[in-house]
Amino acid sequence: MKLSLALLAAAASGAAAFAPVNTNGLRSVTELNARQPIMAGNWKMNPTTEADALNLANGFTALLNEMEDTCAMDEVEGCTEVVLFPPFPFISKVMDIVGKAGITVGAQQVYYQDKGAFTGSVAASMVKSVGCEYVLCGHSERRSLFSDSDANINAKVKKTLEFGMKPILCIGETQEEYDLDITKEVCAMQVSKDLAGVSKEEMADVVIAYEPVWAIGTGLVCDSDASNEVHKYIRTVLAKMYDDEVAQATRIQYGGSVTPESVDQLMAKSDIDGCLVGGASLFADKFARIVNFEKL
Numbered sequence: 001m002k003l004s005l006a007l008l009a010a011a012a013s014g015a016a017a018f019a020p021v022n023t024n025g026l027r028s029v030t031e032l033n034a035r036q037p038i039m040a041g042n043w044k045m046n047p048t049t050e051a052d053a054l055n056l057a058n059g060f061t062a063l064l065n066e067m068e069d070t071c072a073m074d075e076v077e078g079c080t081e082v083v084l085f086p087p088f089p090f091i092s093k094v095m096d097i098v099g100k101a102g103i104t105v106g107a108q109q110v111y112y113q114d115k116g117a118f119t120g121s122v123a124a125s126m127v128k129s130v131g132c133e134y135v136l137c138g139h140s141e142r143r144s145l146f147s148d149s150d151a152n153i154n155a156k157v158k159k160t161l162e163f164g165m166k167p168i169l170c171i172g173e174t175q176e177e178y179d180l181d182i183t184k185e186v187c188a189m190q191v192s193k194d195l196a197g198v199s200k201e202e203m204a205d206v207v208i209a210y211e212p213v214w215a216i217g218t219g220l221v222c223d224s225d226a227s228n229e230v231h232k233y234i235r236t237v238l239a240k241m242y243d244d245e246v247a248q249a250t251r252i253q254y255g256g257s258v259t260p261e262s263v264d265q266l267m268a269k270s271d272i273d274g275c276l277v278g279g280a281s282l283f284a285d286k287f288a289r290i291v292n293f294e295k296l
């Protein structure tokens, strides 16, 4: 896990690494430094050809190279970590292109078995061996379309960690659950089941993405204050499962129809540490603007 120099210095001195939340609910400079922002682009089953995927990777990399606020994996102060999740067949070639700009590549999913007669599946060792650093676990499309249960997701999170990669655990309520006003209960249940058996030390490599299912691919962005409240609540769940240190150090992304128009407001909130972006990540200019969000 990358830590900011400010966080390392604070940890070394025993000082509090995290500033209190501003009374206006906005993120302070200290907080921005404490949890490195992480922006991820989930290409899903797009683009449809290798040529188009490489065009997208090239276009995005070119735009990012013109910007100052993103950075290579080991340079951390004040920068935003960027991760792309292309379809499996494009991973290696996309990595060749974007790696030079310090962009990390991950896998959209893995199976929890190590190898064998599982036609169509991809193992954690496979994506690790081609250079993936992150794996999406529990994306709502995997839950709803491919029957990923919390038990399976938990096994995939643990397999990802076992192979030295970092899971981005996606959680969030459906429209029906939102209408029933059980968002917090759903998130608490998913966090506790999906992270069961994950140690405090391993949590340093876990990112959580709060993605209200009703906001994914619909154009409906969750209100930034409402989303921030859920993020804060998720930290209370982590504090109970682990401790305050884990609760404050874990990066929690928001996902659901994020656009260049909505990103600044979301990223201004105290407990939103980045975004998981689907549709807009398929447009180099839109995703570059999202990655280069304005710090309000």
Ligand code: PEP
Pocket (backbone or CB within 6 Å): 042, 044, 211, 215, 216, 217, 218, 219, 255, 256, 257, 258, 276, 277, 278, 279, 280
């Ligand atoms: C996603 O795929 O995780 C997602 C948030 O998609 P979109 O940005 O298109 O809503």
